[in-house]
Amino acid sequence: MNLYCYSAALFQCDYICIGTNGKSKAIIGTTASKLIVASPVPVVSIPSTRSSKKLTQVCYASNMVNYQKEIRKVITFAEPLDASIIMLHIVNAKENLPKAIAIETKLLKKTERIVKVKYLKRNLEQTLCDDINTAVKKIKPGLMVFFIHRSQPYWNAMFHPSNIKPFSFYAKIPILSFKK
Numbered sequence: 422m423n424l425y426c427y428s429a430a431l432f433q434c435d436y437i438c439i440g441t442n443g444k445s446k447a448i449i450g451t452t453a454s455k456l457i458v459a460s461p462v463p464v465v466s467i468p469s470t471r472s473s474k475k476l477t478q479v480c481y482a483s484n485m486v487n488y489q490k491e492i493r494k495v496i497t498f499a500e501p502l503d504a505s506i507i508m509l510h511i512v513n514a515k516e517n518l519p520k521a522i523a524i525e526t527k528l529l530k531k532t533e534r535i536v537k538v539k540y541l542k543r544n545l546e547q548t549l550c551d552d553i554n555t556a557v558k559k560i561k562p563g564l565m566v567f568f569i570h571r572s573q574p575y576w577n578a579m580f581h582p583s584n585i586k587p588f589s590f591y592a593k594i595p596i597l598s599f600k601k
Contacts, residue, residue: 436597438465457569457598463494465564467595479597480507480562482553485518487601489531491568494599496534498566507537507560511552514543557594566597 437460441453453466481495488508499506508528512518521538528536541556543549557565 434462436463436465438467441466441468457596460598461600463498463597463599465595465597468593470593471595474563476502476504476563476595478507478560478562479504479564479566480509480557480560481566483508483510483568485510487568488524489528491599492528492532492536494568495566496532496536498597500534504563505537506534507539507562509539509541509556509560511543511549511556512540514545562594564595564597566599568599568601 437456439453439456453464457464457466479495479499481492483491492506492508495506508524510518518524518540521540524538525536528534528538539556539560541552541559544552544555547555
């Protein structure tokens with residue numbers, strides 16, 4: 422693991438790209454999941470079952486805290502690929518957010534890039550993993566983007582190899598993780 426991180430720093434890499442070959446079709450590999458949590462640079466993890474095809478749509482999962490700053494990194498990644506961007510937020514019942522069109526307009530003015538905003542209501546009878554899986558099934562992105570605050574136990578737990586099984590989309594689509 423440290424070899425990947427050391428190499429990324431030594432060669433001044435912008436991204437690390439790793440294929441995942443988890444023992445189950447429903448999980449990301451142990452090496453990839455540890456790298457996602459530890460890497461100093463963004464990590465793209467691509468499932469071994471993924472066929473080679475053009476990336477046309479990126480889904481950025483946002484907690485709406487730093488989305489204006491984070492979306493610029495997503496745009497930097499998606500723009501050369503000419504991929505559209507959807508910003509997804511799982512909404513808690515007590516959250517009072519602006520309408521999606523208002524955020525889309527604000528982002529267009531600030532970034533000069535069209536970003537579609539999708540809200541999905543949090544289903545309290547499901548886990549957050551299940552809500553994200555539901556959104557992925559509806560949106561059908563070619564890549565999921567997460568910004569990970571690696572010092573927070575939630576993200577460390579979410580990407581820990583033993584906890585990653587509930588995310589069924591890991592076995593189907595690439596994941597891009599940025600360090601917060």
